[in-house]
Amino acid sequence: METDRPDGRTPNQLRPLVCSCSILHRSHGSASWAQGETKVLAAVYGPKAGTKKSENPEKASIEVIWKPKTGQIGKVEKEYEMILKRTLESICIRTIYPNTTTSVIVQVVHDDGALLPCAINAACAALVDAGIPLKHLAVAICCSVTDSGCIILDPTKDEEEKMKAFINLVFPNTIVSVLPEGSLQAGSEPMAHGIMTSITQGAMSVDDYLHCLERGRAASARLSEFVRKNIELKSTSEASKAG
Amino acid sequence: MGLSNASEDLSSEMEVDAFRRLFPLRYFERHLAESIRPDGRPLGKARETSIFLGAVASANGSALVKIGSTTMLTAIKMEVMTPSLESPDEGCLAIDFHMPPICSPIVRPGRPAEASPVVSKQLSDTISSSRMIDLKELSLVGGKAAWMAYLNAAFSIMQDIYCLDADGALFDAALISAVAALSHLQIPAVAMNDDGKIVLVSGEDGQKPVNKEKRKLTLRSIPFSLTCILHKNYILADPTAEEESIMETHVTIVLDTSGQLISLYKPGGPALAYTSAIQDCVGLTGQRVKELKSYLDKENSAMEVVV
Numbered sequence: 322m323e324t325d326r327p328d329g330r331t332p333n334q335l336r337p338l339v340c341s342c343s344i345l346h347r348s349h350g351s352a353s354w355a356q357g358e359t360k361v362l363a364a365v366y367g368p369k370a371g372t373k374k375s376e377n378p379e380k381a382s383i384e385v386i387w388k389p390k391t392g393q394i395g396k397v398e399k400e401y402e403m404i405l406k407r408t409l410e411s412i413c414i415r416t417i418y419p420n421t422t423t424s425v426i427v428q429v430v431h432d433d434g435a436l437l438p439c440a441i442n443a444a445c446a447a448l449v450d451a452g453i454p455l456k457h458l459a460v461a462i463c464c465s466v467t468d469s470g471c472i473i474l475d476p477t478k479d480e481e482e483k484m485k486a487f488i489n490l491v492f493p494n495t496i497v498s499v500l501p502e503g504s505l506q507a508g509s510e511p512m513a514h515g516i517m518t519s520i521t522q523g524a525m526s527v528d529d530y531l532h533c534l535e536r537g538r539a540a541s542a543r544l545s546e547f548v549r550k551n552i553e554l555k556s557t558s559e560a561s562k563a564g
Numbered sequence: 565m566g567l568s569n570a571s572e573d574l575s576s577e578m579e580v581d582a583f584r585r586l587f588p589l590r591y592f593e594r595h596l597a598e599s600i601r602p603d604g605r606p607l608g609k610a611r612e613t614s615i616f617l618g619a620v621a622s623a624n625g626s627a628l629v630k631i632g633s634t635t636m637l638t639a640i641k642m643e644v645m646t647p648s649l650e651s652p653d654e655g656c657l658a659i660d661f662h663m664p665p666i667c668s669p670i671v672r673p674g675r676p677a678e679a680s681p682v683v684s685k686q687l688s689d690t691i692s693s694s695r696m697i698d699l700k701e702l703s704l705v706g707g708k709a710a711w712m713a714y715l716n717a718a719f720s721i722m723q724d725i726y727c728l729d730a731d732g733a734l735f736d737a738a739l740i741s742a743v744a745a746l747s748h749l750q751i752p753a754v755a756m757n758d759d760g761k762i763v764l765v766s767g768e769d770g771q772k773p774v775n776k777e778k779r780k781l782t783l784r785s786i787p788f789s790l791t792c793i794l795h796k797n798y799i800l801a802d803p804t805a806e807e808e809s810i811m812e813t814h815v816t817i818v819l820d821t822s823g824q825l826i827s828l829y830k831p832g833g834p835a836l837a838y839t840s841a842i843q844d845c846v847g848l849t850g851q852r853v854k855e856l857k858s859y860l861d862k863e864n865s866a867m868e869v870v871v
Contacts, residue, residue: 375670375678396688399681407832486693488828493836515836519815523693524824527846534839 327479328357335462335475335540340442340551342450348426350451354443356475358433363443365451367423380415381423387440388428401427401437408441408491408518414454423453434478435463437489437520442544449552458494459517460544463487464533466525472536486523488530490537493517494545513545514538588810596798603804608848610790610802613856615740615863617748625749629741632804633731636741638723640749645720647703655702655718659687661725661738668730668805683735686829687725687742690818694787694826697721697746701782704754719751732804733791735816740788740856747864749781785820788856789827790849792817794835801848813837817849821857 330336336357345351348364355361368381376382385406387398409425425447427440438461445458465476465487476484493513521530584591584602595602605611611632620626623639630636647654661684663677671677691697702719723745725738793800795811808814813833818826825846830837837845 396681396685399678400685403678403682404831409832411832411834491832512836515838516830516842517836518832519828519830519837521825521828522689524695524820524826526823527825530825530828531839531842534842 326473328477332471332473333536333540335543336477338544338547340446340548342446342551348447348451350447350449350453352443352446352450353430354439354446356435356439356442357477358431359436359439360430361436361440361443362428362430363440363447364426364428365423365444365447365453366426367451368418368421368453369424370421372420372422376422378420381413381418381421382415383409383413384422384424385409385444386424386426388426390429390432401440404437404518404520405441405444408459409444409448411517412445412455412457412459412493413448414456417454423451432478434476434481435489437461438463438491441491441518442548446548446551457512458545458548459491460494460541460548461489461491461518462537462540462544463489464537464540466523466529466533470529472529472533474536474540484523486521486525486529488522488533488537489518489520490516490534490541491518492538492541494548513541588806592807592810596795596800601800601807607798608801610852610855611804613740613859615744615859617744617863617867624752625745625747627741627744627748629737629744631733631737631740631802633729634733634737635728636734636737637726637728638738638741638745640745641722641724642749642752643720643722644704644717644754647718651699653703653718654699655720656699657691657697657721657723659691659723659725659742660684661687661727663727663730667727671730679734683738686735686816686827687738690739690787690789690827691742694785694818694820694824696743696783696786696820697781698784702751721746721749730805732806732808733802736789736791736802739818740860743783743786743788744860744863746781747783747786747860748867751781785822785824786857786860787818787820787826788849788853789816789818790845790852791815792845792848794833794837794841796835799841799844799848801852815842815845817845819846819849819853821853823850 339355340352342352344353345364348366350365351363353362372378372382383406385402387402389398405427425444427444429436441459441461448455463475465473465481465484467473468485473480476487481487493515599607614630616628618626619628619637620639624642625640627638661680663671663680665671665673704717723742725741727734790801791803792815793803793807793811794813794815800807813835815837816829820826
C-alpha cells in the first residue's frame with residue numbers, strides 16, 4: 322500500500338525546513354526559506370510613499386517581483402507573481418498605510434520541486450521580519466497525486482515529473498490565543514481550514530482533491546508550529562541582545 | 565403634472581446611480597440579500613452564452629464565443645515542423661492570449677495587459693492537463709510508403725485568442741473559445757514536393773501525398789470552466805467585470821466531460837474557501853459543463869449539416 326519514495330520519506334513527511342531571517346542589510350525585511358533542496362530568498366522594502374497608477378491609493382499596495390534562477394521572466398513567472406501578490410494582499414492589513422507601496426522581491430536560489438509554496442512561505446517570513454502589519458500568516462504546502470491515487474506531500478522535482486496531478490495549497494496560520502474558543506471558528510470549521518490559495522495542475526477526481534485538502538491541512542498545522550517556533554526564537558534572542 | 569412626474573423619475577434614477585457609484589459594495593450587498601444581482605440574474609446562473617464556429621475563413625479552425633458581453637475570438641493555424649528530440653513522435657500546441665486595447669479601458673497600447681500572460685498560462689495548463697488532444701495524432705511519421713522512412717515531421721497547432729470585450733470571466737470565455745476552435749479544426753492535407761520539403765497540397769505535379777485528406781481532430785474529454793465569486797456566505801457564478809472588481813475572491817473550477825477535476829484555481833483573495841463552498845462551486849460547475857457541452861454539440865451538428 323505505501324509507496325516508497327526515492328529519498329526515504331513517508332508519503333506524509335515534509336522535507337527538512339530551514340528558515341533564516343534578517344540576512345540582507347539593505348532590505349527592511351528578508352528571509353531565506355529552504356525545503357530540502359528548494360531554496361528561495363525573499364526581500365521586503367517598504368512601505369514606501371506613493372502608489373502606482375493602476376493601484377488604489379486608499380489602500381497600501383503590494384508589488385511582487387519574481388526573479389528566476391536563470392533566464393528571463395516568462396508567463397510562468399508572471400503567473401507566480403500574480404498568485405503571490407493576491408495571496409500577500411489577503412494577509413496584509415492594507416488600510417493602515419494608505420498610498421504606500423510595499424515591494425516583495427522573490428529570488429529563486431534553487432528549484433527542486435514545490436517552488437511556489439516555498440516562495441510563499443519565504444515571503445511571509447520576510448513580511449514578518451519587515452514589521453508589515455498582517456492579519457495572520459499564510460502557510461503553503463504542495464500535495465501530489467500518483468496514478469494509483471496515493472497522496473504525497475512536498476514532492477521533489479523528480480517526483481513531480483512522475484505524478485498525475487499536484488496541488489499547491491495555502492492556509493492561514495493556526496491561531497494560539499487566549500480568546501474564547503468560539504471566536505476562532507468560521508461557521509462549523511476552524512479558520513485554519515479555509516483555503517486562501519489553491520492552484521492545481523493535472524487532472525484528478527474531486528474526491529482526490531478533497532483528500533489532498535485533508536492532508537494539506539494536517540501538514541499546514543506542522544508548518545505553523547515551525548513558523549511560530551522560528552519567530553519566537555528570533556524575538557527571544559533579540560530581547561536578550563537588547564538586555 | 566406630466567413634467568413634474570418626469571423630473572421626479574429622473575431624480576430617483578440619478579439617486580440610484582449615485583448610490584451605485586459612491587457605495588458599490590453596499591449596493592451589491594443590498595441585492596445579494598434579496599438573492600439577486602443588479603443585472604437581474606439569480607446568484608448561481610451564468611450569462612447568455614453563444615458559440616459561432618468558422619468565424620475566420622483563412623484559419624484552419626476558428627470560433628467566436630460570447631458570454632454576456634465578454635467576447636473571445638480564436639483562430640488556429642497549423643504548420644509542419646520538426647518535432648523536438650525529447651518527443652520525436654508528437655506535435656505541439658501553443659496558445660497565446662491577447663488583450664488588445666479595444667477590449668477594456670484599463671488596457672493600454674504597447675505593453676501587454678497584466679492579465680494576458682496569466683490567462684495564457686492557465687489555458688495552456690488546462691488543455692495539457694485535460695489531455696484533450698493526443699499529440700501523437702499530429703505526427704507524420706510512419707507512413708506506409710517506403711520512401712517515408714527518413715521523414716521527420718509533425719503538425720504544430722498555433723492558437724491565438726483575442727479578447728474583444730472584457731466584461732468579466734475572461735478565462736471561462738477563452739477556454740470555451742479555444743475548445744470550440746479545436747473542435748472545428750480541420751487538419752490539412754500535406755505533400756512532399758520535389759525538393760523534399762513538406763508543403764500544403766495545392767494540386768501541383770510532383771507532389772507525393774503524406775496524409776490523404778482533410779480530417780477532424782479527435783478530442784477526448786473536453787474541459788469547461790466556471791468562475792465564481794465568494795463573498796461572505798454568497799457564491800456568485802459567472803461574474804461581470806464590475807462584480808469582479810468590487811468583490812475580490814475568485815475561484816475558477818475546470819471539470820471535463822468525464823467528471824475529472826482539471827483545475828481548481830483560487831489565487832488568494834480576502835475570503836477563505838471552506839470545504840462546503842468548494843463542493844457548492846463544483847456542483848455549479850458540473851451543471852455548467854453539461855450546458856456548454858450541449859451548446860457545443862449543437863453548433864458542431866449545425867456545421868456538419870452546412871458542409
